[in-house]
Amino acid sequence: MADPESRLVEQVGALLRRAAAEAILPMFRHLAESDVSEKAPGEVVTVADHRAEEIIAAGLRRLRPESEVVGEEGVAADPAVLDLLAGPAEAWLVDPLDGTANFAAGRQPFAVMAALRRGGRTEAAWILDPMADRLLVARAGEGAYLDGNAVRTTGESIPARSLRGVVASRFLPVELRERVTEGAGRIGTVLPGQHCAGQEYADIVDNRQQFAIFWRTLPWDHAPGALLVEAAGGVVRRLDGSPYDPVDGRAGLLVAANESVWDTVHAALLATH
Known part of the structure; x- marks a missing residue:
């Protein structure tokens, strides 16, 4: 991959892997009671969610200083952050730990996800399975890839x-x-x-x-x-x-x-x- 957009895809993938390695995997099945809290009725959040979002948001701002970052935990703290998606600015969507309830209970699966939005359109996406170290990436109009290999959904008509x-x-x-x-x-x-x-x-x-x-x-x-x-x-x-x-x-x-x-x-x- 040589073009700037492909380079960005690689950099964001590496950033998600770093957040998983530093903030998520070390805490899996090692959370103390004080590391888990309820942010809404029936919705838990952990220190790993917050730390992973901090790492990802800081890294994205370094990569694209002109971009806004809309993270799940940032919106939980300040719902007005969500309004950034409706504006003209380039914006990142970040779910630092999808499947938090599973993670907090010591179960799989859980994932780290991000998407890049421009002009009201999702232009690129990443889903990392931290436990298997499997990374799915996509760019609009460029296909989807699993660890660098093109992937396709079935095209069959299934009863x-x-x-x-x-x-x-x-x-x-x-x-x-x-x-x-x-x-x-x-x-x-x-x-x-x-x-x-x-x-x-x-x-x-x-x-x-x-x-x-x-x-x-x-x-x-x-x-x-x-x-x-x-x-x-x-x-x-x-x-x-x-x-x-x-x-x-x-x-x-x-x-x-x-x-x-x-x-x-x-x-x-x-x-x-």
């Missing part, structure tokens, strides 16, 4: 009863949860989810599963994975079929390996029968 995917049901409205539950018998395997959006997106890119449905769509949780899936040949849309925009704040997202899978899952689980 509903052969599909495998996730419905993250925790935040689903009651009516929608009932509809999905009713339709689950039409799908081969419906999984409850791994409490780590980064892993769900990675599993679609890796063809371990073909779809995922989310209700809560915080931008740092989904902008990186959305670009990666789309760059690999997949489809990411709102539940009504409209385009996904990380900034619009609406709930509901259906991610699929290809157009046919999206249509099949939507008909089976989301359409009114």
Whole structure:
């Protein structure tokens, strides 16, 4: 990789790996009770989240001094930071530790994620699995790569009863949860989810599963994975079929390996029968 954008992709990947090595992995299964706190009802945060975001944010500002950084923990401390995404400035989205509840409980998976936004568009994305040291990267229009090797989602039309995917049901409205539950018998395997959006997106890119449905769509949780899936040949849309925009704040997202899978899952689980 010789062009400046490719060099930036490499530098950010190295930065995420450094944050994982310095702030996350040493704390895994070594957290004291005082290292974990509740930032919202049912939402935990750890010292590893804060330290990793500090490392990543400082590194990104060194790489791109003109850019804004919108980190999950920064927004938790000051929700007004989220407004930076709607402005004209180049902005980074950072999830320093996706799957914090897993991490705090000494479980996998968890991930480190980042995305670069320019002019209202996600231009580049990174998802790091720190435990396996696997790095997925994508640039808009340039494809998706796992540790430097091009990856593609399946392009096959798969019958509903052969599909495998996730419905993250925790935040689903009651009516929608009932509809999905009713339709689950039409799908081969419906999984409850791994409490780590980064892993769900990675599993679609890796063809371990073909779809995922989310209700809560915080931008740092989904902008990186959305670009990666789309760059690999997949489809990411709102539940009504409209385009996904990380900034619009609406709930509901259906991610699929290809157009046919999206249509099949939507008909089976989301359409009114």
